[in-house]
Each structure stands twice: as structure tokens, then as C-alpha cells.
Amino acid sequence: MGEKRELTVELGERSYPIYIGEGILAEAGKLFAQHGISAKSPVMIVSDEAVAKHHLPQLQSVLKEAGFSIVTAIVPSGEGSKSLAVFEDLVGQGLKAGMDRKSTIVALGGGVVGDLAGYVAAAYMRGIKFVQVPTTILAHDSSVGGKVAVNHPLAKNIIGAFHQPELVLYDLNTLQTLPQREVSAGLSEVVKHGLIWDAEFVTWCDENADRLLALDPDALGYALYKGCSVKAAVVSQDERENDLRAILNLGHTIGHALEAVAGYGELLHGEAISIGMVGSAMLAVRLGAPEEIYTVTKHVLRRVGLPTKLPEHLDTEAIMDAMMHDKKFQEGTMVFIVPVALGRVEINKTVSSALVREIVEELKREE
Numbered sequence: 001m002g003e004k005r006e007l008t009v010e011l012g013e014r015s016y017p018i019y020i021g022e023g024i025l026a027e028a029g030k031l032f033a034q035h036g037i038s039a040k041s042p043v044m045i046v047s048d049e050a051v052a053k054h055h056l057p058q059l060q061s062v063l064k065e066a067g068f069s070i071v072t073a074i075v076p077s078g079e080g081s082k083s084l085a086v087f088e089d090l091v092g093q094g095l096k097a098g099m100d101r102k103s104t105i106v107a108l109g110g111g112v113v114g115d116l117a118g119y120v121a122a123a124y125m126r127g128i129k130f131v132q133v134p135t136t137i138l139a140h141d142s143s144v145g146g147k148v149a150v151n152h153p154l155a156k157n158i159i160g161a162f163h164q165p166e167l168v169l170y171d172l173n174t175l176q177t178l179p180q181r182e183v184s185a186g187l188s189e190v191v192k193h194g195l196i197w198d199a200e201f202v203t204w205c206d207e208n209a210d211r212l213l214a215l216d217p218d219a220l221g222y223a224l225y226k227g228c229s230v231k232a233a234v235v236s237q238d239e240r241e242n243d244l245r246a247i248l249n250l251g252h253t254i255g256h257a258l259e260a261v262a263g264y265g266e267l268l269h270g271e272a273i274s275i276g277m278v279g280s281a282m283l284a285v286r287l288g289a290p291e292e293i294y295t296v297t298k299h300v301l302r303r304v305g306l307p308t309k310l311p312e313h314l315d316t317e318a319i320m321d322a323m324m325h326d327k328k329f330q331e332g333t334m335v336f337i338v339p340v341a342l343g344r345v346e347i348n349k350t351v352s353s354a355l356v357r358e359i360v361e362e363l364k365r366e367e
């Protein structure tokens with residue numbers, strides 16, 4: 001069994017721990033009790049069809065053994081479940097099962113389940129506790145920081161809240177069942193955390209790409225710990241994205257638009273963000289940063305199996321339009337996170353739409 005790691009998201013009274021390691025799920029009952037999750041009110045586990053097959057029975061039995069009464073809600077796998085219709089259905093299931101203000105929602109799954117379940121927890125009876133149990137690599141990002149949301153057909157994550165979990169339980173064993181495409185997509189956000197904060201970690205990702213792709217638990221444990229540490233450090237300083245937290249959006253200005261235009265399915269979130277990060281690196285070079293930013297960004301993303309070319313059939317004007325509906329379009333301008341050196345980015349609100357259009361076209365010509 002590899003090393004168990006623990007870190008804390010420092011938010012005063014609302015601080016919470018992240019446990020990372022193999023076999024953490026088996027300790028869920030004990031950790032729930034230790035962190036004040038009530039066993040007197042029903043606990044709802046939200047999961048999706050794919051994840052439930054592999055990991056739900058273990059979580060159910062560990063929690064039952066610890067005296068929790070469980071309601072289980074399974075949603076279809078995929079981004080389509082982040083909708084108001086599914087949200088309403090989960091609220092209904094909670095009410096029918098007698099969930100009250102002391103109940104807790106447990107998100108067992110990837111980013112979709114975490115965002116959806118978290119938003120139900122934020123809204124149910126004006127807010128109840130929730131626990132994140134991420135089962136994908138990508139979810140090291142979404143399970144930390146309290147951004148919870150569902151989508152609107154016109155924009156991603158547009159109906160949401162900030163609602164922090166009570167704890168995050170990251171069992172590395174759950175990652176072993178991930179399809180290869182999901183592994184690469186998840187590594188997109190891992191690389192992002194290096195690109196915004198830690199140049200040495202970018203080099204480490206490059207050197208350890210094969211181990212990561214082979215799901216080596218030691219490499220994964222370290223990478224997720226590093227990614228979560230960057231996230232925790234940023235969120236602790238700016239929980240509500242008044243300023244610094246915006247840097248976590250590297251690649252997302254273009255990435256979210258690609259997901260919306262491609263129809264939430266063609267591109268996985270991590271793939272869209274990979275293309276978006278290459279776009280940000282191109283932008284950086286146009287604005288005077290060293291060419292190395294573009295070459296290294298593209299190289300590392302490819303090393304972990306990610307696309308760097310924008311699919312040609314996606315319409316440039318539709319992409320431009322989608323960017324205007326995102327949260328990153330503010331006060332009449334697009335907000336871009338632009339690298340200034342490896343491991344360092346800045347928030348830029350002066351990029352013209354003409355330049356963005358050029359970058360989108362250039363991304364379609366990527367080799």
C-alpha cells in the first residue's frame with residue numbers, strides 16, 4: 001500500500017481536509033463520524049451509472065456498517081446530467097426519502113456528479129452538508145474549492161453556487177477502472193496546476209507521463225497531491241474568485257466555449273481545456289512571452305495523451321459567441337488567463353476579440 005497523504009483547504013471555520021491514498025474508501029465510516037457527518041438523518045449518495053457499477057457497493061456497505069442510513073440516487077453518466085431537470089429530480093428523491101437539514105449528500109464520481117450533487121447540497125433546504133468522493137483524475141480539481149453548478153444549454157456551469165464540502169476522500173484504487181481517454185483528460189487539469197503555479201511540477205509531469213498514463217499509484221498519488229495543493233492554496237486566498245482564483249481558469253475561456261459548441265459530449269472537459277491552454281500559450285507568445293511557453297505547454301499536454309488542435313468543423317463564430325455567454329466575459333471584455341513564464345500566469349482583460357478569433361483559427365491549423 002502506497003503513502004497516504006492529507007492536506008487542508010484553509011478557510012477558517014469552514015476549513016476541510018483532503019485525504020488521498022489507496023484504500024481510503026474503506027475508512028469512510030470512521031472519517032465521516034470524525035468530521036461531524038450525522039448518522040441520525042438520511043445520507044444521500046449521488047453517483048452515475050458507470051461509477052456505481054464499480055464503487056457504490058463498497059461505499060454503501062462501509063457507511064451502513066458505520067450506522068448511516070443511505071438513500072442512493074443514480075444519474076446517467078455524462079455532462080447531460082448537469083441539468084436543472086436532474087437537479088429537481090434529486091431534490092424530489094431527497095424529500096421522498098425524508099432527508100432533512102442535518103442530512104448529507106455524498107458525491108461519488110467525477111466532476112459531473114460532484115458539481116451536480118454539490119449544487120443540490122447547496123440548495124436543498126437552503127444548504128446541507130456534502131462530501132466529495134472523487135473517482136476520476138479530473139475531479140481532483142472539481143472536488144476541491146466549492147464551485148458547484150449545473151449547465152444551461154447556452155453556457156456551462158452558469159447556474160451554481162460556492163458551497164464547500166466537509167471533506168474530500170480520494171481513494172486511488174477507484175482510478176484503476178478509468179478508461180484511457182478519461183485518464184488523459186484528467187491529467188489536463190493536473191498539468192494546468194503546474195502551468196499556473198509550479199514550473200518544476202510541469203517538468204515532473206513530462207518526466208513521469210508514462211507512469212501517470214499507466215496509473216502507477218505512487219505517481220498518481222503525488223500528482224494529485226500536488227494538484228490539490230495548488231488548488232487549496234489558491235482557494236484559501238480567494239474563495240469567491242474576486243481576483244486570484246481566476247488563474248485556475250487557464251484554458252477555460254476557450255475550453256468552455258468549445259464544450260458548448262461541440263455539444264457537451266464530443267470533447268471531454270479535459271480535452272477542451274487542453275486545446276484552450278494551447279490557445280492561451282499562443283496568446284502569451286503574441287503578447288511578447290517567450291516561445292518556450294507554447295512549445296513546452298504543447299509538448300507536456302501531448303505527452304499525457306491530450307489533443308492540442310481545435311476540431312476544424314467547429315464554427316469559429318459560434319465559438320466566439322459561446323465565449324460571450326461564459327462567466328469569463330465581464331464588463332464587456334473577455335477575461336483570459338495568460339502565461340507570462342512557465343509556472344506563472346496573469347489575468348488579462350485587454351485581449352481584443354479580433355486577436356481571439358485569430359487564435360481560434362490558428363488552433364484549427366495546429367499539427
Ligand SMILES: O=C(O)C(=O)C[C@@H](O)[C@H](O)[C@H](O)COP(=O)(O)O
Pocket residue numbers: 141142144145147156157189241245246248249252327328
Ligand atoms: O475552481 C476554480 O475556480 C476553477 O476555475 C477550476 C476550473 O478548472 C473548473 O473547471 C471550474 O469549474 C471552472 O470555473 P467556472 O467558474 O468557469 O465555472
